Amino acid sequence: MTVSAPESSAALVKPTAARSYRIWIYLAVLVIALSTTRIFTGADDITSSGTLRAAVIAAIPIALAGLGGLWSERAGVVNIGLEGMMILGTLGAGYFTYHYGVWVGLLGAAVFGAVGGALHALATVTFGVDHIVSGVAINIIALGVASFLAEALFTGLPGGGPTQSPSLDRPPTISVPGLSGWTESLEDKGWFLVSDLAALLNVVVSQLSLFTLVALVLIFGTGWLLWRTPFGLRLRSCGESPSAAETLGVNVYRYKFVAVTMSGALAGMGGAFLALVASSGYQNGQTGGRGYIGLAAMIFGNWRPTGLLTGSLIFGYTDAARLRSGGESVHALLLVLSVALLAIAVWQLIRGARLAAVLAAVVGGLGLTWYLRTDTIPGDFTQMTPYVMTLLVLALASQQLRMPAADGQRYRRGEAG
Amino acid sequence: MRRLTKIAAASAVLALALTGCGNDETGSTTGSEDICEGSSGNGPKIGLAYDVGGRGDQSFNDSAYVGLKKAVDDLDASCKEVEAGTGENDADREERLRLLADAGFNPVVAVGFVYSPAVATVAAEYPDVNFGVVDGYATAIKEQKNVADLTFAENEGSFLVGVAAALKTEAKNVGFVGGVNGPLIQKFEAGFKAGVEAVDPKIEIQTQYLSQDDPQQGFENPAGGETAATGMYDNGADIVYHAAGKSGLGVFDAVEAAGEGYWAIGVDSDQYLTVDEAQKKHILTSMLKRIDTAVFEYAEAFDGGSAPSGFVTYDLKSGGVDYSTSGGFVDDITDQIDKYKDQIIAGEVKVPTAP
Numbered sequence: 001m002t003v004s005a006p007e008s009s010a011a012l013v014k015p016t017a018a019r020s021y022r023i024w025i026y027l028a029v030l031v032i033a034l035s036t037t038r039i040f041t042g043a044d045d046i047t048s049s050g051t052l053r054a055a056v057i058a059a060i061p062i063a064l065a066g067l068g069g070l071w072s073e074r075a076g077v078v079n080i081g082l083e084g085m086m087i088l089g090t091l092g093a094g095y096f097t098y099h100y101g102v103w104v105g106l107l108g109a110a111v112f113g114a115v116g117g118a119l120h121a122l123a124t125v126t127f128g129v130d131h132i133v134s135g136v137a138i139n140i141i142a143l144g145v146a147s148f149l150a151e152a153l154f155t156g157l158p159g160g161g162p163t164q165s166p167s168l169d170r171p172p173t174i175s176v177p178g179l180s181g182w183t184e185s186l187e188d189k190g191w192f193l194v195s196d197l198a199a200l201l202n203v204v205v206s207q208l209s210l211f212t213l214v215a216l217v218l219i220f221g222t223g224w225l226l227w228r229t230p231f232g233l234r235l236r237s238c239g240e241s242p243s244a245a246e247t248l249g250v251n252v253y254r255y256k257f258v259a260v261t262m263s264g265a266l267a268g269m270g271g272a273f274l275a276l277v278a279s280s281g282y283q284n285g286q287t288g289g290r291g292y293i294g295l296a297a298m299i300f301g302n303w304r305p306t307g308l309l310t311g312s313l314i315f316g317y318t319d320a321a322r323l324r325s326g327g328e329s330v331h332a333l334l335l336v337l338s339v340a341l342l343a344i345a346v347w348q349l350i351r352g353a354r355l356a357a358v359l360a361a362v363v364g365g366l367g368l369t370w371y372l373r374t375d376t377i378p379g380d381f382t383q384m385t386p387y388v389m390t391l392l393v394l395a396l397a398s399q400q401l402r403m404p405a406a407d408g409q410r411y412r413r414g415e416a417g
Numbered sequence: 418m419r420r421l422t423k424i425a426a427a428s429a430v431l432a433l434a435l436t437g438c439g440n441d442e443t444g445s446t447t448g449s450e451d452i453c454e455g456s457s458g459n460g461p462k463i464g465l466a467y468d469v470g471g472r473g474d475q476s477f478n479d480s481a482y483v484g485l486k487k488a489v490d491d492l493d494a495s496c497k498e499v500e501a502g503t504g505e506n507d508a509d510r511e512e513r514l515r516l517l518a519d520a521g522f523n524p525v526v527a528v529g530f531v532y533s534p535a536v537a538t539v540a541a542e543y544p545d546v547n548f549g550v551v552d553g554y555a556t557a558i559k560e561q562k563n564v565a566d567l568t569f570a571e572n573e574g575s576f577l578v579g580v581a582a583a584l585k586t587e588a589k590n591v592g593f594v595g596g597v598n599g600p601l602i603q604k605f606e607a608g609f610k611a612g613v614e615a616v617d618p619k620i621e622i623q624t625q626y627l628s629q630d631d632p633q634q635g636f637e638n639p640a641g642g643e644t645a646a647t648g649m650y651d652n653g654a655d656i657v658y659h660a661a662g663k664s665g666l667g668v669f670d671a672v673e674a675a676g677e678g679y680w681a682i683g684v685d686s687d688q689y690l691t692v693d694e695a696q697k698k699h700i701l702t703s704m705l706k707r708i709d710t711a712v713f714e715y716a717e718a719f720d721g722g723s724a725p726s727g728f729v730t731y732d733l734k735s736g737g738v739d740y741s742t743s744g745g746f747v748d749d750i751t752d753q754i755d756k757y758k759d760q761i762i763a764g765e766v767k768v769p770t771a772p
Contacts, residue, residue: 050651054644147502159691161473164663167693278640280670283663285637323641324648326625379598383629 023306033336035196043332045325047195049187049202051317054324056203057278059309059316060215061086064270065294066301066308067219068117068263073303074226075259076239077124078408080135083291084142085116085264089271091146094165094282095153097275102171106211106272113268114261116142121260125253128410139291147284154282165282168275171211180206209277218266223305235259239404242411252411267291293390300390302401314393318386327376330385334377337392338367344396452486458493461720464522465712466513468529471500476662476685477708481528481551484712491713492720497522510535518543524719526712530554530601533566540564547724549715551708552601556727565725567711571601572608572768573761574704574738575658578682579612580757581702581740582656583620584750585680590621592649594642594668596635596661598626600771605660605684605704607772615757615766623649624772627664635661642667650675656701658682672699680746689743703741710737734762 034047045051065082072079092112097105116138123134147163154160159167183205186198226232235255237245242252274290275282293315294308301307321329341364348357465485467478488494497520499513510532517525518539524547527536532550537558540548544563548555553566582591593609595602606624613620625645628634634641642664646657650671655678659665665684672681673696681696683689683703692700711731718724731737742751760766 045648045652048651050647054647058640058644155473159693162471163469163474167666274640279643279667280639281666283637283639283666285633286639288633288638320644323625323627323644325623325652379626380629 031196031200032193033340035193037332037336038196039192041332041335043325043328044190046321046329046332047199049184049199049206051320051324051329052199052203053207054320055313055317056212057209057316058319059312060212061270061274061278062290062294062297062315063219063309063312064215064273065267065291066298066312067222067294067305068113068266068270069295069298070222070263070303070305070308071226071259071266072117072120072263073298073407074236074239074404075256076242076404076406076409076411077121077256077260077263078131078135079117079120079260079263080132080292080295081116081120081138081142082135082263082267082295083287083289084135084139085113085120085267086271086274086287086291086294087139087142087146088112088116088264089268090275090282090286091149091153091271092268093272093275094150094168097168098157098160098166102169102211102276105168105276106171106214106269109268109272109275110265111268113271114265116268117261117264118257120264121257125256125260125411128412130410131408150282150284163284165275168281170280171209171276173207173209175207176205211273211277215269215273218269219305219309236404238411239406242406243415246413253413256411267294270294296390299401299403300393303403311390311393315386315390318389322382322385326379326382330377330382331371331374333385333389334367334371337389338364338371340364341367452482452489453496453498456489456495458489458495460493460495461488461524461716462522463488463494463496463716464517464520464525465496465498466510466517466525466527466532467498467500468531469501469505472498477551477706478528480686480706480708481526481712482709484709484716485526487709487713488716492716494716494720507535507538511539514539514548515542518546523547524549524716524724526551526715527553528708534558536564537561547719549712549724551711560727562726563724564727565715566728567708567715568728568730569706569708569711569737570730570732570768571660571704571706571738572604572611572770573733574706574740575605575608575660576612576615576761576766576768577733577740577754577758578658578702578704579609579614580616580754581612581747581750582609582658582680582682583613583616584753585701585747586620586654586656587678588653588655589617589619590623590653590655592623592625592646592654592657594645594649594657594659594661594665595624595626596628596664597632598629602626602660603772604770605658607769609658610772611768612757621653623652623654625649627661636664637662638664639667639670643671646671646681647674650679656680656682658684658704660684660704669693669696669699672696683741687741687743689741697744700744700746702747703743705739705741707731707737707739710735733758 038047065086068082069079089109089112093105093109096108120134120138123129124131151162154165155162157166183198183202187195187202189195234250238252238255246252297311298308300311341360345357345361345364472478472482485496514535526549528551530552533553533555536548536550536555540561540563547563549565549567551567555564556566591613593606595606610622613622627638627641642661646668649657657668659668668681669692672679680701681699682701685706688703689697689700
């Protein structure tokens with residue numbers, strides 16, 4: 001990953017119109033590519049509403065963890081403790097949902113996560129502990145605290161045990177009556193492009209969890225709060241140049257503390273989503289590294305809300321595809337990837353970047369050969385798909401990444417020279 | 418600042434203390450009934466070491482406990498239970514086994530294949546103590562007189578639920594969700610497939626493993642289990658069998674969401690008895706793995722002076738594996754399933770162990 005020096009003003013102004021316009025073109029190309037592949041290979045599951053719905057459910061916990069990372073790192077604190085805060089969130093969600101219902105459960109998860117975040121803030125902001133050391137410690141502590149509390153809270157409850165909560169109610173879902181049936185029948189037709197778009201629409205209008213809506217509000221709300229308000233400008237200035245912020249009268253410690261605590265709350269809510277929407281209860285070891293993946297999604301997303309959401313969706317989509325019709329879907333995706341790489345090779349050649357063109361052509365050619373010579377992908381490889389896919393996209397997009405200038409650096413009040 | 422440092426130090430110590438509790442090695446078993454507390458019989462002194470999850474997991478640890486309870490009731494045994502923590506290594510497990518052996522417990526039963534290397538090591542140090550490993554492979558590491566691996570013919574039990582699935586499917590399409598893709602779970606898959614094919618080779622079988630090598634992703638991942646099973650129901654299956662530990666709870670969530678006419682098949686214990694009320698009407702049957710029988714019979718054999726050694730397989734013939742009938746959903750086909758059962762016991766039908 002190449003991290004360039006801060007482009008002083010560009011990073012602080014809102015995304016230009018041309019940029020958001022480009023996203024829609026990418027999306028359209030992606031849908032057309034997937035639809036063509038579906039018709040061509042007969043791998044119907046790659047754009048089915050079931051896969052897309054599973055992708056959203058897999059993506060949201062990762063996105064919320066990533067959003068937590070965004071808050072923290074925008075204020076200049078690296079947060080590798082997201083995994084631990086997420087674990088605390090799953091436990092909080094399990095306990096409070098069982099006793100008081102899903103909404104209190106979500107709140108409880110946020111509070112539990114925030115406690116982890118506050119601990120991280122205490123260590124890194126107040127005491128100036130190295131961010132990585134504190135984060136790793138929080139991951140270990142959270143694991144221990146969660147398994148201890150789970151045994152204390154859930155043993156003896158009906159259906160519960162020392163390592164799991166009782167089965168819990170799921171948050172309410174909404175369906176738009178007419179539309180959900182209409183899109184479903186349109187999807188079943190299997191038409192080029194029309195059915196794929198119908199499946200996409202079906203995910204929105206049918207069985208949409210209210211927690212998903214909450215998560216989307218949080219993600220886009222963060223974009224507004226951090227980039228369109230004085231509060232956000234001050235918070236981000238703590239991550240770019242805390243000394244400069246200090247000379248302008250910003251209480252840097254307080255902003256960092258708020259940001260890191262909020263970071264924990266968001267990661268905790270990601271845990272709640274995992275325990276309540278993706279599964280139906282708390283379980284030890286449930287997070288399975290999703291906090292770290294959230295961190296990666298945030299970096300890939302260039303420390304921006306829309307970017308991290310895209311990263312999470314890529315990961316969630318490939319994960320859902322491999323878990324559903326494993327070999328077949330991933331086999332079809334291999335074709336998409338190979339063709340995309342060959343297209344990139346041509347584009348790089350036109351730009352004059354010979355080395356990149358040759359590399360992309362070779363990898364794309366190998367992928368295409370593999371695709372043509374096999375009918376399915378063995379399980380060992382399908383399991384890697386989400387990681388490989390995310391890594392590839394990361395590698396292709398990494399030239400433009402720019403982290404907050406003072407991210408991860410120890411800041412002491414009054415050291416500004 | 419100094420005060421803050423003190424507070425930080427105190428909270429760090431507290432956190433460490435809590436972490437220690439979470440991983441309590443000799444952990445007191447919680448719960449209202451505790452069979453070992455008051456047991457002081459003259460029979461064998463049984464030491465039982467649980468796998469991660471411990472008693473109350475509604476799965477194989479609990480099943481081992483049932484066997485222990487029976488031993489206390491029927492053999493007048495006394496006992497001690499110890500629990501495992503998360504993230505342990507072989508040295509931790511060895512220490513736990515030595516603890517039991519030093520305290521005079523004999524036989525010592527370890528629950529879960531993870532104990533195999535530890536048992537192979539410790540058994541050599543205590544030649545007078547008998548060790549049994551549920552699902553173990555300690556004999557494969559080192560053959561010893563005082564070590565027995567209590568294994569099961571999961572393929573035979575899976576064959577029977579495969580027969581049940583084949584007789585009950587209307588879509589002519591069934592699914593199998595496995596936890597980790599390795600020899601142990603492949604035994605389930607092979608038996609299930611053979612059972613389905615024995616009834617009707619034209620039935621389509623979808624197979625999905627949640628992970629290739631990571632137990633956490635495979636066995637503790639209900640979200641993944643639900644995604645995989647939902648995919649199978651979406652793709653035309655109406656019955657899904659799982660061998661994925663706690664990830665199977667996600668399979669049950671998926672069948673509930675799929676609605677009327679869809680079924681799931683449980684594993685290890687009779688899962689009809691432990692799932693939610695709303696899910697009960699979807700649990701066709703369960704493949705039973707009688708760990709309680711294994712634990713009890715091992716203790717009984719020891720009590721009779723002839724503790725077995727080497728690989729001991731509990732199969733259909735010995736009642737080590739079976740299928741459940743709770744809920745009454747397979748009542749109309751038990752004749753046919755039992756016919757296959759008799760053929761397997763008689764050796765007329767051979768069930769493969771690898772797909």
